[in-house]
Amino acid sequence: MAIKLNLRQSNGSFESHSIAVAFIGLPHRMYPGFAIPLVRLSRSSNTLYTPLINEERRIYDFLPYEDDIKTVELEHKYIFEIGSEEIFGVIDHIGRPFVGTQKELKKDIKGFLDNISEPLTKMIFADFCNNSVELLAAGKECVDSRARNVGFEKALVWFVWIFLIPRLSQAIVGAAEFQTLLTADEIYEKLNMVSVEINAESIIVTLPAFFDNVYKNLSKSSTAEIRRAELLCRRIVERPILLKARKLDFNRGGAQDAILASAASELAGKIKNLRTQEDRLAAILYALVERPQISGKFFQVYRDRGSYVNEILKMVQIFGVFKDMDSRISSKYIAKMMPKIFRSAFPHQRGKVLASLSKVFANNESISYAISVQIDKTRQKDVLLLAGQIRNNLKL
Structure with a gap:
């Protein structure tokens, strides 16, 4: 109706x-x-x-x-x-x-699927209908047809590009935490650096280094979709497919690189002298916002003695691989990650985390707002006891 x-x-x-x-x-x-x-x-x-x-x-x-x-x-x-x-x-x-x-x-597509003669079109419709039997048959026909023109190995690589890579790209572009850094168009541009290589045993799909954290932290639904596509692709090309991201490489080279390394080492030494995890985390995030250019070198030299701080560092490690990172983008990212930063702490620790962050980010509009939202949403006693102090720090 x-x-x-x-x-x-x-x-x-x-x-x-x-x-x-x-x-x-x-x-x-x-x-x-x-x-x-x-x-x-x-x-x-x-x-x-x-x-x-x-x-x-x-x-x-x-x-x-x-x-x-x-x-x-x-x-x-x-x-x-x-x-x-x-x-x-x-x-x-x-x-x-x-x-x-x-x-x-x-039901409508099933009625004409057998009448489709072009294998790629048939595969697309079979995939839409989750018809694995027809998809596998049409996919193999696609590879065989392509192989007659370019050779078998090139045909296998081509098929990975048209079948698996679009699904991988869509999942990465859809990862919410990564979209806080770049637009979808910018992400797709960087995804052009994905490589597909073939050897005697397998086909290797390698993502650029700056997708390392995103790929490892995709949602369960995205991971399941990629896994399904990878298994179907493997059955069609009849070779194992290895998905991986390049290791993060923070080395830029040259005199500027040495200056950044020295500044990062000095910063790491000062932060290690801070007594509490909460204060060390606040100092690290503040430095990443105010001096994002040293973040790559900082991640090379700093390991915290607290597991909570190291967990948060993994979330923000992506800062170090963008040459064009600036304070505005890093602030936006940390603000968006604030709920996760808050939830990752032990319940008795969460109020202290917000208190430490409020001291250093009082003048940062996006991050201070994100902190205030966490105060307004929570009913935890340990946070509410410090709510007045946090609001006073933020000048609310």
């Missing part, structure tokens, strides 16, 4: 609409293929819109689709609502349009 949706107009008011996909847009001329679900939000306008998807893969808004594109009208409109699952458009091998969720479209 169609529902009523309040959509904001340009003047700020709201107008009620039923949401229905009436068309699909074809970005290509080949059948079969995926298409773009399109809706009209007003009877008085011919503007077409495409649904926008949030991180949970649910529809939350619409974007005007302004490109000149061939459209095909659906025989029956597809009704949906804000907050529903992501929807897809598909056109089959004879030009019939379909719209629905991934689950809904599986």
Whole structure:
């Protein structure tokens, strides 16, 4: 049943609409293929819109689709609502349009999967339907077809690039902690430095060093998706696939490198003399924000005597591999990581951690705000006992 949706107009008011996909847009001329679900939000306008998807893969808004594109009208409109699952458009091998969720479209795709002659297209649809049997068969056919033109080993590397690397890239771009440092476009640019090599025993996929922490700390769902893709890819290419990140290398070379190393050693010595873990952590994070250029050398020479501080250092070690790191970016990152910094401490230690951080970051707007949020959210006695002191430090 169609529902009523309040959509904001340009003047700020709201107008009620039923949401229905009436068309699909074809970005290509080949059948079969995926298409773009399109809706009209007003009877008085011919503007077409495409649904926008949030991180949970649910529809939350619409974007005007302004490109000149061939459209095909659906025989029956597809009704949906804000907050529903992501929807897809598909056109089959004879030009019939379909719209629905991934689950809904599986039956429609199954009806024409055997009619697809091009192996790469068949593999893409089989993958969409989680049809491992058809995916494996089509994937092997893709490799064999490519091998006839470029040779078997090059065909294997090519397949890893088109099948596994996009999933790996998507997971990394989606890692929330890393997006606090770079935009998605900047991350994709750095992902161009991924390498795929082949030897007699295996295929080796190596990530650039600055993805080391991100790759090791992906979410369970992202890790599971990469693992599934890696296993399928392994069965198709019939070789083990090794995924790894290069070791972090903080050496830059030259006279400037020696100056940074000296400054880092001096800083490390001063911090080691501080008595409490909380004060040492605050001093380290403050130095990384105020002097981010020495962070790489600092990580080489400093190991704390407290396990909690070393755990936090692993979170921020990525600072050392960016030559263009500045105080604004590092502040943003630490502010975003504040909930994790807070939760990683023992409960009796958390108030002391915030108190130490509040002393050094009182004038840092983003980090001081992140500290105040933790105070407002918690009900822990040890934190509340120090809340007044922390607010006073932050001048709240």
